[in-house]
Amino acid sequence: MTMNESKSQMVDPERFKQMLRLKGLKVTNQRIYVLQTLESCRNKHLTAEEIYNNVKVDHPEIGLATVYRTIQILKELHLIDRINFDDGTERYEIAEILEDGVKHHHHHHLICIKCGKVSEFADDMLEALESAIMLKTGFHVVDHEVKLYGYCKECGGKLIEETKK
Amino acid sequence: MTMNESKSQMVDPERFKQMLRLKGLKVTNQRIYVLQTLESCRNKHLTAEEIYNNVKVDHPEIGLATVYRTIQILKELHLIDRINFDDGTERYEIAEILEDGVKHHHHHHLICIKCGKVSEFADDMLEALESAIMLKTGFHVVDHEVKLYGYCKECGGKLIEETKK
DNA sequence: ATCGCTGCAAATGCTTTGCAAGTAC
DNA sequence: GTACTTGCAAAGCATTTGCAGCGAT
Numbered sequence: 001m002t003m004n005e006s007k008s009q010m011v012d013p014e015r016f017k018q019m020l021r022l023k024g025l026k027v028t029n030q031r032i033y034v035l036q037t038l039e040s041c042r043n044k045h046l047t048a049e050e051i052y053n054n055v056k057v058d059h060p061e062i063g064l065a066t067v068y069r070t071i072q073i074l075k076e077l078h079l080i081d082r083i084n085f086d087d088g089t090e091r092y093e094i095a096e097i098l099e100d101g102v103k104h105h106h107h108h109h110l111i112c113i114k115c116g117k118v119s120e121f122a123d124d125m126l127e128a129l130e131s132a133i134m135l136k137t138g139f140h141v142v143d144h145e146v147k148l149y150g151y152c153k154e155c156g157g158k159l160i161e162e163t164k165k
Numbered sequence: 166m167t168m169n170e171s172k173s174q175m176v177d178p179e180r181f182k183q184m185l186r187l188k189g190l191k192v193t194n195q196r197i198y199v200l201q202t203l204e205s206c207r208n209k210h211l212t213a214e215e216i217y218n219n220v221k222v223d224h225p226e227i228g229l230a231t232v233y234r235t236i237q238i239l240k241e242l243h244l245i246d247r248i249n250f251d252d253g254t255e256r257y258e259i260a261e262i263l264e265d266g267v268k269h270h271h272h273h274h275l276i277c278i279k280c281g282k283v284s285e286f287a288d289d290m291l292e293a294l295e296s297a298i299m300l301k302t303g304f305h306v307v308d309h310e311v312k313l314y315g316y317c318k319e320c321g322g323k324l325i326e327e328t329k330k
Numbered sequence: 331a332t333c334g335c336t337g338c339a340a341a342t343g344c345t346t347t348g349c350a351a352g353t354a355c
Numbered sequence: 356g357t358a359c360t361t362g363c364a365a366a367g368c369a370t371t372t373g374c375a376g377c378g379a380t
């Protein structure tokens with residue numbers, strides 16, 4: 001195995017097919033296409049419709065319902081994560097997985113409340129918090145989702161004037 | 166009507182009326198009822214429908230659409246927070262506000278991935294993370310939403326009880 | 331040849347909106 | 356009296372489901 005390839009790596013297509021078969025599911029082109037789209041759009045937070053449109057460019061015959069059904073499978077296989085930015089639709093992105101199947105602790109999402117831009121912040125600083133929770137409540141944290149709202153570097157400068165109405 | 170008196174945290178009804186008038190909105194009974202329901206169900210993560218049913222007990226004439234419209238107003242006034250536990254509906258809870266209008270840093274939500282129970286964890290340990298983000302990216306965090314997934318004490322105990330008391 | 335999978339359309343479920351009547355100010 | 360609000364029903368949207376034909380094994 002590679003020593004320390006923390007750079008994003010493609011899900012091995014063979015491994016994906018194997019995962020499908022293990023679940024008693026069939027390997028279809030549509031399922032491959034959806035996974036490929038999500039891989040080629042890392043950190044893009046695609047909606048189901050965006051995935052659909054993206055796949056349709058090369059494979060116009062695909063149906064939106066199939067995209068939704070495939071998303072559910074990918075979720076169950078822990079190959080993708082779902083994120084919700086409160087804009088009315090669910091979004092999806094490839095999960096960061098190491099070759100041994102251990103999940104990278106995710107990045108957090110920085111959401112600018114002025115311009116709406118979403119950026120990322122890779123981080124593992126939540127361990128202290130998770131330890132504190134275990135100690136005080138007995139709750140064993142295995143995953144987390146962190147959304148941080150604020151002003152991005154560009155919008156932060158003009159922060160002084162708060163609108164009063 | 167439920168009498169839930171935790172004076173320091175109740176939104177002063179007069180202050181609420183003032184906030185409405187400041188926005189050019191009228192003070193109506195329905196708006197008061199919805200706020201009261203949310204106050205009497207602190208940390209209960211109510212859905213719009215649950216608020217509706219709760220209000221309907223004493224005021225059967227209220228309509229669901231009015232509840233939705235009132236929720237939007239309360240959100241704009243920062244009197245409530247929206248939370249989504251991926252169960253298909255939005256949930257709402259009273260925001261923790263001090264009398265001077267400064268927002269309490271919220272609690273985090275601990276979501277058990279086995280039994281689905283949602284508990285809370287009051288905490289402000291995210292300051293180190295927010296400072297790190299400011300330093301590295303220039304993003305100025307003013308609010309955050311943290312969901313922690315894992316096993317609650319009851320469910321976690323069953324998984325590892327054999328090895329540890 | 332099985333039986334799952336697909337695309338389409340219809341259905342679902344939460345939320346929003348149009349409208350006429352009602353209410354705050 | 357003038358807007359703003361309300362309740363109802365209808366509409367809107369994202370997502371799910373039923374079904375007949377198609378496709379992987």
